[in-house]
Amino acid sequence: MISQKAKYALRALVLLARAGADGSAMIIADISEQQNIPRKFLEQILLDLKRHGLLESRRGKNGGYALLKPADMITFGEVLRIIDGPIAPLPCLSKMAYKRCADCQGEANCEVRRVFAGVAEATRAVLDRTTIADAISDETELATEF
Amino acid sequence: MISQKAKYALRALVLLARAGADGSAMIIADISEQQNIPRKFLEQILLDLKRHGLLESRRGKNGGYALLKPADMITFGEVLRIIDGPIAPLPCLSKMAYKRCADCQGEANCEVRRVFAGVAEATRAVLDRTTIADAISDETELATEF
DNA sequence: GACTAAATCTACCTAATAAGTAGAGATAAA
DNA sequence: TTTATCTCTACTTATTAGGTAGATTTAGTC
Incomplete structure (x- = not known):
């Protein structure tokens, strides 16, 4: 949330x-x-x-x-990172605030991390590509983008 | 997170x-x-x-x-909903716990909601389709699923 | 039947975060 | 110099995250 x-x-x-x-x-x-x-x-x-x-x-x-910044240069991701902090579902998947899990025994083998990497990628695909300008433009556009 | x-x-x-x-x-x-x-x-x-x-x-x-439930029937989404509650990024996008935003003036016109609907769909696509069995199966499988 | 190894239940704790409120200060224009 | 505005700092209050603590129940074993 x-x-x-x-x-x-x-x-x-x-x-x-x-x-x-x-x-x-x-x-x-x-x-x-x-x-x-x-x-x-x-x-x-x-x-x-x-x-x-x-x-x-x-x-x-x-x-x-x-x-100040043009609306088509402001992404939802950028705003979320400013206000809420990292977007990634796990600290070890964050680009802006990477942090290894305290009890991690090898990220490469972590099943949980592997699955959430997919989630992270999917959400970034939306949030880092959707701008404020997109949001106020033609309503149908967003739904059909992917 | x-x-x-x-x-x-x-x-x-x-x-x-x-x-x-x-x-x-x-x-x-x-x-x-x-x-x-x-x-x-x-x-x-x-x-x-x-x-x-x-x-x-x-x-x-x-x-x-x-x-009790077979590993290939337990999705990541199910577990998250049990432990953390709703997965949706906004209350008004949750299926398990829908709640209208207090100050919402028309969901159909809400730009924020429209964008996050895309996020919700993307994360559900991963979390509700990936099972514990998937997570422990061949590592390369997940990456290439989509 | 007592002992022991487990899960179960209920209550509590502490620190951090979310979501604000309060009020004084700085600055620009009329 | 008055008024409209943003700016700064501190405070508050309720909820949640991430645990701890200890008594209780149940199932097998000696």
Whole structure:
């Protein structure tokens, strides 16, 4: 299960992508209200996305958030990794945070690892190839991609 | 990430499948030792798997655990659902525990849901088709299945 | 019938994480 | 200088992960 936080992040990005091909910014309060996301929680999320280079912001009057990275360059995988951390189903299958299982006796022989490697590959195939732009484009497209 | 508990469950099942095509039982202590799983924790796990019909047990001398369900009928997905609960990445995509997102405004239009539906399908394709028997069979088989 | 080897049951513990809340501070425009 | 906005830091509260502990039941053996 992905976290509520990640869901919020993705929804906010989708909204900003819809609003902002033209670079127009949205303020936190409006995003929060339109998407029903707790405002102070959303602040932290957007800040985090900004620090990772997905968003830009301006303070004060006429301020707000807008996409910095183009919507077709932001993958779902990237967002999930920022907000939730590694996507891989096992630490020993993570690219961003590889960690050997404490009690592992030889990864090459690990049946569990072998099976989940397939899962990891399958999920990456979707998450690292699907962008925010894909998500808001023609609805039928996604279903037929593979 | 799957839980440590689920990893333990799968490793124990793999071990029992290896040991027990002939119906021979293994005692908790031995499984615990061979797989480096905390003993008391493993007890709970095996009990749970038994209650769900995957294992059978006998108490007292010459007791132990053995597979009740054949190894080629136990999928990784089944085990994960028993130990960790729903596999789906979103509650609104779970078959075993469907739950509408509190703030959802129309699932059909939800971009996030649409993308993760693809993820769910991809992971189910692996987890619900791969059995314990597959996991211990010829190593090259899994990689080339799809 | 006592002893011993197992599984079973129930309760508890501790640290980390999820999902927020609170409030003061910085900055930009009018 | 006032107001609208983002920014920073700290706190809270409930749940879950990953176990431990100990008493109890059951089945075979001496």
